[in-house]
Amino acid sequence: MGIVKGDQMVLNIGPQHPSTHGVLRLKVVTDGEIVSDIEPIIGYLHRCFEKHCENSTYEQVIPFTDRCDYIASMNNNFGYVVAMEKLMEIKVPDRVEYIRIIMAELNRIASHLLALGVYGLDVGAFTPFLYMFRDRERILDIFELTCGARLLYNYMWVGGVSHDLPVGFVETVYGFLDYFEPKLKEYNEILTYNKIFIERTADVGVLPPEVAISYGVSGPNLRGSGVKWDLRKDEPYSIYERFDFDVPIGEGTVGTTGDCWDRFYVRMLEMTESAKILRQALKDLPQGGDVHQAIPKKIRPPKGSIYQRTESPRGDLAYYIISDGTPQPYRLKMRSPAFTALSVLNEISRGWMLSDVIAILGSLDIVLGEIDR
């Protein structure tokens, strides 16, 4: 943070503030209403994730990953088990792969619903938030039906999943999709094309693609800037290559490519694509077989290291795991997408009004649990 000049003022937002999406503190230097510098101060939720991992066995790491990104725990589990299975060269049964895809995509929809609803709340639209939470609740009910937990699942295990699907699961998810898909139109009417919402978000906080790449921004934020990059499509892991879906990108429909509205709308479109993947996965879901079949009795990977990237709802989630042959990881590093997304905040907020900073921060969709780890 540079020198504060005579006509500037330092304003403190947070750590306890409703629109910081968690315990985040922003030190904002303002010149009247105009923001000239922002320093995000993080670490309030630091729980020593990586140090804990070094003292836990590989199985015990999974509940920790739940608690990093508590909005999309399934996807965090998924990234970890994919990395572990690659390190240990485990081939999991097809049914398990399909179950995982179904869970990951359901969680992606739930995560986006929360991101979009809360974003509406940030810029002053209260009603859409309630609509989206109502529908997110249905997904959480499906998770509860499957593994008993609503938010922190510990569902995906190395080599399998903790429970097989309950009776009537497929019908329930079909029922949800039939209910949910028409609702997307409703969200668009109530929020996306709302005039006030467009005024608040279009042309605001434009993130050029080259800046996004240099800052390591990934996922919907990167695609909002018009870069067609999705790990599910470009570097398929698990069985994503079997599904047919599009990668929506921001096109500057109501403003400039890469503005807050584009980042918002990419998430809206991604929910449609996730629903598409879900329908295909439910159709092809193999029946029978034991979901615990490929789970190793003892998890003791060979010596070596792995860097595995996966696409979480927030972007490029990667695990760097170093194994020394013992049942505990020698080193485990989590590359969190929200961490990189928050680092770009200063770059794209300078010169905007203070109220726009709230809109820009909300559009990045950060989760502090994952940033601080």
Added chain:
Amino acid sequence: MTDNLEQLIKEAVEKALEGDMDAINNIEDRVTRSKAKAALVKAKREAVKEKTEASLDDNSESVSDSKKDKTSNEHIAELLIQQFPDDINKELSSNEHIQIQPKNWLIISIYLRDDPGCLFDSLQCITGVDLGEESDLEVRYNLHSMTHRHAVEIRISCPRNKAKVPSVESIWRIGDWFERETYDMYGIEFEGHRDLKRILLPEDWEGWPLRKDYEVQETYHGIIVPKVKEGWE
């Protein structure tokens, strides 16, 4: 009586370790038998631990990953050896990573970003690694190119008491926060970083928590810091 039992268990475990499980299975008393089995498990676990501690040498990679694109990695290594013959440590490099000297890292990173054959436009991750209490620290950079769709891993090791590596914050902007995080956890100084300070921990925290020889400070602002337990099972 108890001394006799302990002696019995000890002998049975020793025999079992040599491969004769009947020594334990033949014990008649159920409680003693299960005690012997527990002792056997413990002995085996300790043996494994000793073995791995002795052979902990992170540079020898034994995982062979068939899916990884080895050709691109080898290709980058060749390019770098041509351009910077003195900075690449060929013995320690493998198909999966390139080990380089810290001195010219900034120049190499510019080459990696801008050369038409490399074009690594994104720095994916910086991982700090402690190679052991007596050994060096290491920084690992995972680079990725969206244009060529290839990836490479660069490793730079630096001595424990004088951990200094050139900063690449000006090459890839995300380096700023990643380097601050690595500094926060390992105390590796990134020379040329404009604002190197702790990021996740409070500014007045003492020590480097992810180093293997880290010891928690006694008190923080007058509050006693609870001691970390030595692992749990």
